[in-house]
Amino acid sequence: MSRAFVNEDNAAAQADQPVERQVSAQPNYVTPTGLAQLQARVAELQALHGQQASQGDLADKQRIANLERDLRYFTQRLQSAHVVAPTSSDQVRIGHWVTFVDEHDHEQRVQLVGEDQADVAKGLINWGSPLGRALLGTKVGDEVTWERPAGNLIIEVITIDLE
Template identity: 90%
Template sequence: MSRAFVNEDNAAAQADQPVERQVSAQPNYVTPTGLAQLQARVADLQALRSQQAARGDLADKQRIADLERDLRYFKQRLQSAQIVAPTSSDQVRIGHWVTFVDEQDHEQRVQLVGEDQADAASGLINWGSPLGRALLGAKVGDEVIWKRPVGDLAIEVVTIDLQ
């Protein structure tokens, strides 16, 4: 098509629209802490959007579009949240802290959490990740296979704790 027939105003407006955030297909299981974090995130985004809107003509329209996109995403995550309160169990469940050792006796402690709460640097592991799936349902003394991109690793569950 010739550029003479392109509506440049519409093309520019479409280029400025943020790409929607992808919503995971896995169930949105959250711990009570994860639910509180989602609620706080929605409240923060609403406050930021209100601040931008209050600026009137001086508002950053791209920033508002980004905030509205994120707000749609987190509201949807909040609506689909299924709270899983950790309970005492002899099997690893969402919300449990798990200590495991690998083949070289390196010990690691992680908590299985929902996808939005996950933070590997803090030991918070998405239950749907390869490590989370390997640990889910395991008992103390069980050896499970952690299917990693760099190769499978046998790990043994040492402890399961609520806190």
């Protein structure tokens, strides 16, 4: 197509649109805390969007576009959320805190959570991650293989707790 037929204003406007956030194909299981965090995030984004929109012509159009993108994502995540409250169980479930030791005697404690709540630095592990999948359904004393990019590791479940 000749450049003479390209509407440069439309092309520039499309270039400024933020890339949509990808929604995971795995079920959106969340802990009660994860649900509250999603609700708070949607409320925060709605407030920020309202603040920007109230500025009329002075509003930052790119900021509004980014907020609308994030609102679409987190609203969808909130609507698709399946709350899983941890219950007393002898098997690891979403919401449980799990202490395990690896073959090098390194002990670690993690909680299995939904993907939007995951925060490795805080020990919050997505249930669908390689570690989460390895731990899900295990019992105290079970040894399983944690398939990692850095190499597989045998881990043993030491404790399963609600908190």
